[in-house]
Amino acid sequence: xxxRGFPGVLSAVLPAAAAYAVHDAHRRPALCAADHSCxxxxxxxxxxxxxxxxxxxxxxLSAAAALERACKHGDIGTIRLLxxxxxxxxxxxFLHDDADILRAVCADGxxxxxxxxxxxxxxxxxxxxxxxxxxxxxxxxxxxxDIVRDVLQRVAPRRCHLERALSAACVHNHVNIVQLxxxxxxxRDIAFNAQQLMHAARxxxxxxxxxxxCGVLDAAAAxxxxxxxxxxxxxxxxxxxxxxxxxxxxxxxxxxxPHRVVRRVFDAAxxxxxxxxxxxxxxxxxxxxxxxxxxxxxxALACERGHAALAQALLTxxxxxxxxxxxxxxxxxxxxxxxxxxxxxxxxxTGRRRMECALAKSLRxxxxxxxxxxxxxx
Numbered sequence: 001x002x003x004r005g006f007p008g009v010l011s012a013v014l015p016a017a018a019a020y021a022v023h024d025a026h027r028r029p030a031l032c033a034a035d036h037s038c039x040x041x042x043x044x045x046x047x048x049x050x051x052x053x054x055x056x057x058x059x060x061l062s063a064a065a066a067l068e069r070a071c072k073h074g075d076i077g078t079i080r081l082l083x084x085x086x087x088x089x090x091x092x093x094f095l096h097d098d099a100d101i102l103r104a105v106c107a108d109g110x111x112x113x114x115x116x117x118x119x120x121x122x123x124x125x126x127x128x129x130x131x132x133x134x135x136x137x138x139x140x141x142x143x144x145x146d147i148v149r150d151v152l153q154r155v156a157p158r159r160c161h162l163e164r165a166l167s168a169a170c171v172h173n174h175v176n177i178v179q180l181x182x183x184x185x186x187x188r189d190i191a192f193n194a195q196q197l198m199h200a201a202r203x204x205x206x207x208x209x210x211x212x213x214c215g216v217l218d219a220a221a222a223x224x225x226x227x228x229x230x231x232x233x234x235x236x237x238x239x240x241x242x243x244x245x246x247x248x249x250x251x252x253x254x255x256x257x258p259h260r261v262v263r264r265v266f267d268a269a270x271x272x273x274x275x276x277x278x279x280x281x282x283x284x285x286x287x288x289x290x291x292x293x294x295x296x297x298x299x300a301l302a303c304e305r306g307h308a309a310l311a312q313a314l315l316t317x318x319x320x321x322x323x324x325x326x327x328x329x330x331x332x333x334x335x336x337x338x339x340x341x342x343x344x345x346x347x348x349x350t351g352r353r354r355m356e357c358a359l360a361k362s363l364r365x366x367x368x369x370x371x372x373x374x375x376x377x378x
Contacts (some may be wrong), residue, residue, distance in 0.1 A: 072104045095135070143174045152181075170213070235255075296328065
């Protein structure tokens with residue numbers, strides 16, 4: 001209302017607010033010290049004056065607007081005033097219903113604002129406000145470790161809230177918060193079961209959060225009833241679907257994954273064209289699982305299925321893993337199937353891998369894909 005400019009309202013409100021500020025500065029010095037700001041008393045008193053004036057008191061809407069502004073600007077005095085003046089639980093209801101206020105507090109706000117919101121207005125207040133679970137998750141998403149730490153020290157969240165907070169931290173790869181939530185759960189004897197940790201691991205590898213997944217795997221290894229081989233197998237299979245080689249490498253280092261599972265993951269990665277996963281497993285195949293793999297055959301399948309990135313990655317392998325590009329007539333197959341990207345890559349090979357092909361034969365093969373004829377003439 002002040003921003004719209006009403007002279008009569010200003011003349012009625014500002015003198016009262018100024019008088020209250022002078023009186024309140026002597027009556028409540030502790031409030032000034034708690035807010036750590038010389039501006040706390042005038043701002044607090046102005047909201048007090050506006051709040052007590054009947055023309056501005058429009059029920060819950062005006063109170064919600066005052067709370068939103070106080071949360072955004074860190075106005076601790078106004079927050080305490082609203083918690084004292086409004087009916088019991090009204091401030092918690094505003095926070096529960098308005099996600100914008102929570103986002104402003106948990107993403108851009110200050111720890112002192114959260115502390116003021118957590119202060120009980122009366123003895124009958126619930127020990128765990130209904131809005132705090134969502135606020136904790138929002139702070140985990142935003143990477144606000146200071147807010148998460150302060151909330152966990154002041155209240156006792158339920159297991160479901162810790163599970164959601166852990167999931168949010170895993171998705172956004174906030175490793176410190178993952179470790180903080182897991183440590184808090186251990187300190188409070190809140191044991192995550194294998195299924196809950198599996199959900200957190202899924203969120204981590206889906207987002208490619210390798211370090212967060214490492215914390216979840218350590219927590220799973222500490223549980224006596226978790227079969228790490230089975231846990232790692234599940235994570236590795238799903239990480240392959242995401243094409244995340246770093247996650248696959250982490251699981252191979254942390255868990256004893258059966259050879260048959262490694263082979264299945266390798267075959268599936270070849271089918272899907274996940275070049276990083278395939279090359280990682282091939283470089284580690286000395287461990288037994290992929291000892292008998294024919295890399296030239298894998299290269300031919302990649303060309304046949306149009307996985308140009310995988311074929312290019314296989315060409316970088318050296319030594320015993322080196323690919324023989326002439327072994328399976330990949331050029332003619334690429335012509336028949338019309339794999340433009342693969343064919344272009346093959347024709348650009350030089351040295352010993354240069355494709356010495358009969359142009360007429362290749363053109364006949366490309367009859368069903370006429371657009372490739374231009375490439376073959378290069």
